[in-house]
Amino acid sequence: MILERQEEExxxxxxxxxxxxxxxxxxxxxxxxxxxxxxxxxxxIGDDAAVLRASxxxxxxxxxxxxxxxxxxxxxxxAPRQVGKKALVASISDIxxxxxxxxxxxxxxxxxxxxxxxxxxxxYAGMQEAAADYGIDIVGGDTxxxxxxxxxxxxxxxxxxxxxxxxxxxAKPGDLVFVTGFLGTSxxxxxxxxxxxxxxxxEEAGFLRSFHLExxxxxxxxxxxxxxxxxxxxxxxxxxxxxxxxxxxxxxGTGCLIRGEAIPLDAxxxxxxxxxGEDPLAWALYGGEDFELVFTVPARDAPVLERAxxxxxxxxxxxxEILPPEKGICLETKPGEKIPLPRKSFDHFRADED
Amino acid sequence: MILERQEEExxxxxxxxxxxxxxxxxxxxxxxxxxxxxxxxxxxIGDDAAVLRASxxxxxxxxxxxxxxxxxxxxxxxAPRQVGKKALVASISDIxxxxxxxxxxxxxxxxxxxxxxxxxxxxYAGMQEAAADYGIDIVGGDTxxxxxxxxxxxxxxxxxxxxxxxxxxxAKPGDLVFVTGFLGTSxxxxxxxxxxxxxxxxEEAGFLRSFHLExxxxxxxxxxxxxxxxxxxxxxxxxxxxxxxxxxxxxxGTGCLIRGEAIPLDAxxxxxxxxxGEDPLAWALYGGEDFELVFTVPARDAPVLERAxxxxxxxxxxxxEILPPEKGICLETKPGEKIPLPRKSFDHFRADED
Numbered sequence: 001m002i003l004e005r006q007e008e009e010x011x012x013x014x015x016x017x018x019x020x021x022x023x024x025x026x027x028x029x030x031x032x033x034x035x036x037x038x039x040x041x042x043x044x045i046g047d048d049a050a051v052l053r054a055s056x057x058x059x060x061x062x063x064x065x066x067x068x069x070x071x072x073x074x075x076x077x078x079a080p081r082q083v084g085k086k087a088l089v090a091s092i093s094d095i096x097x098x099x100x101x102x103x104x105x106x107x108x109x110x111x112x113x114x115x116x117x118x119x120x121x122x123x124y125a126g127m128q129e130a131a132a133d134y135g136i137d138i139v140g141g142d143t144x145x146x147x148x149x150x151x152x153x154x155x156x157x158x159x160x161x162x163x164x165x166x167x168x169x170x171a172k173p174g175d176l177v178f179v180t181g182f183l184g185t186s187x188x189x190x191x192x193x194x195x196x197x198x199x200x201x202x203e204e205a206g207f208l209r210s211f212h213l214e215x216x217x218x219x220x221x222x223x224x225x226x227x228x229x230x231x232x233x234x235x236x237x238x239x240x241x242x243x244x245x246x247x248x249x250x251x252x253g254t255g256c257l258i259r260g261e262a263i264p265l266d267a268x269x270x271x272x273x274x275x276x277g278e279d280p281l282a283w284a285l286y287g288g289e290d291f292e293l294v295f296t297v298p299a300r301d302a303p304v305l306e307r308a309x310x311x312x313x314x315x316x317x318x319x320x321e322i323l324p325p326e327k328g329i330c331l332e333t334k335p336g337e338k339i340p341l342p343r344k345s346f347d348h349f350r351a352d353e354d
Numbered sequence: 355m356i357l358e359r360q361e362e363e364x365x366x367x368x369x370x371x372x373x374x375x376x377x378x379x380x381x382x383x384x385x386x387x388x389x390x391x392x393x394x395x396x397x398x399i400g401d402d403a404a405v406l407r408a409s410x411x412x413x414x415x416x417x418x419x420x421x422x423x424x425x426x427x428x429x430x431x432x433a434p435r436q437v438g439k440k441a442l443v444a445s446i447s448d449i450x451x452x453x454x455x456x457x458x459x460x461x462x463x464x465x466x467x468x469x470x471x472x473x474x475x476x477x478y479a480g481m482q483e484a485a486a487d488y489g490i491d492i493v494g495g496d497t498x499x500x501x502x503x504x505x506x507x508x509x510x511x512x513x514x515x516x517x518x519x520x521x522x523x524x525a526k527p528g529d530l531v532f533v534t535g536f537l538g539t540s541x542x543x544x545x546x547x548x549x550x551x552x553x554x555x556x557e558e559a560g561f562l563r564s565f566h567l568e569x570x571x572x573x574x575x576x577x578x579x580x581x582x583x584x585x586x587x588x589x590x591x592x593x594x595x596x597x598x599x600x601x602x603x604x605x606x607g608t609g610c611l612i613r614g615e616a617i618p619l620d621a622x623x624x625x626x627x628x629x630x631g632e633d634p635l636a637w638a639l640y641g642g643e644d645f646e647l648v649f650t651v652p653a654r655d656a657p658v659l660e661r662a663x664x665x666x667x668x669x670x671x672x673x674x675e676i677l678p679p680e681k682g683i684c685l686e687t688k689p690g691e692k693i694p695l696p697r698k699s700f701d702h703f704r705a706d707e708d
Binding site: 067106 | 392394395397398401403404406408409410414417420421424425426457458460461462463464489490491492493494495496498499500502505507509511
């Protein structure tokens, strides 16, 4: 039944241009060609990282991310050091979402021939800073010519105790949905990067910009979630909460209800949004790059997990619950009022984004 | 002493633009920032792949390669399927050069928004073809927007028996230098791709083009070399024999003499070169992308290795010997006549290459 639906989508997609398909559709389409896997593959395409058997006690986590100048970052507001740091952190966050620890990175750079070497040196310095922060070794890479703009690809190897990896696919109706930290902070910071003239107190503006430019990955929180054995699904909030809930619900075969009023927003985010006439909830749902974790847990296990996170100084907030699939993916805008929550998210192929 | 020289180079490089530094200088420059490594890193930056401890019996091999449209390939002569296949084979060849077997790949695509989806589908089909040929699973990836041209990054995990990895760094004066297969074949094929009107018999032209467009990696030969325990240094010939000999000699602290007349050239390569007025030896030394293996072995161990390769139908040819470092890196143009062998090689940053 599911196979039939996929075939239908496949034939439809073949006649579309990439800009219409979008990133999510493309990865899905391509992944249908994958034949049955090697026996050492625990989990292939379709989660934050692949999971591979390495030894009896340890599974490998393997993930890759490409960042492109002018698409994912701009040197008009980001220092090379920040670009390098964030490129590594984005991949580390994928490992965190699987409950593992990061270990070894390979960095590929596509570089315009006349880019000053000090820019590359700054990028590399930022990567080494993040590598040192998270106990990673950068063990190699590739550097090639890319005439028009810089592209940075990070391939990251991590590990997790065998059997403890966190997937998107285990959420069950009745599970509660939590997020760590605050959402929308990175989008607010991006707004300030792109509107340097915005009349906003510099100290608060600096705080918000730093969340966008120098994010942190929730490795410790992911380790606590994996170690608890209670978490049924997890993802990092790299594409906005709406997109991640669609990922979790699709992988788990469920619906969900997210309570808009429960989504944790920093006071400075609300203040900036009010000042510039933006919706802070839209930043949280669709802004992306917060690199917080969203996870689901049976209601009876939630208190233990909340205490464990609190003990590690990881803020954690109940934002909704998992529902049967026929309930769809919904947002409670205020008590008693529900609307479907579209997945529209930070999607790098949409034409309106250049 | 070596450290001092590096510092001097470093300060010189900082004032140069990337186009002057070139790819090799850049990787070296950046790698100097790397702090002492994790204890599970057997070998970090500086060989075909990083070597990591995974379990008692097995080491991981980890490598990445980025290919850029218009720099490394062109759709004017390469089918999308061939581009995908070659992207994976280039990384597989790095694993072969370390004596290991390839296992898991992640593929990042930077894609212009209006690229037809069937092009991407073709690339992916070619990758899956190579993956099936070499027993690899493509376990994930990333797809992002790159406005001007396609970029393909492959990150590949392989493995080798603990202690058996082949490095560039163990060659000793007196060792003999061998290559598998024939060299310059890929460059001859590229010539025909770029000169479709060349008056050359189509059957032979097709053979040469196929070497450029659908190369194979020498995994089996690498396994034989690693299993022998006799090979002192190895590399794949991805950048031309001259560049690889510079790599081996620099890593090993030696010189070498390569005998030009001993370099194995396919008869069709000689014939084409004669017809179009090119030097087939230059194709072998500087053309690159042959994906053969070059390796060094003590003279007394060479016969056993030659027999083992012959038994596996891997052609293998003695092309020179390793010398003390003060002898430099030389080419014997004819018996008794030696010239320095410059490393000038397929270097993607040089301005004359666009």
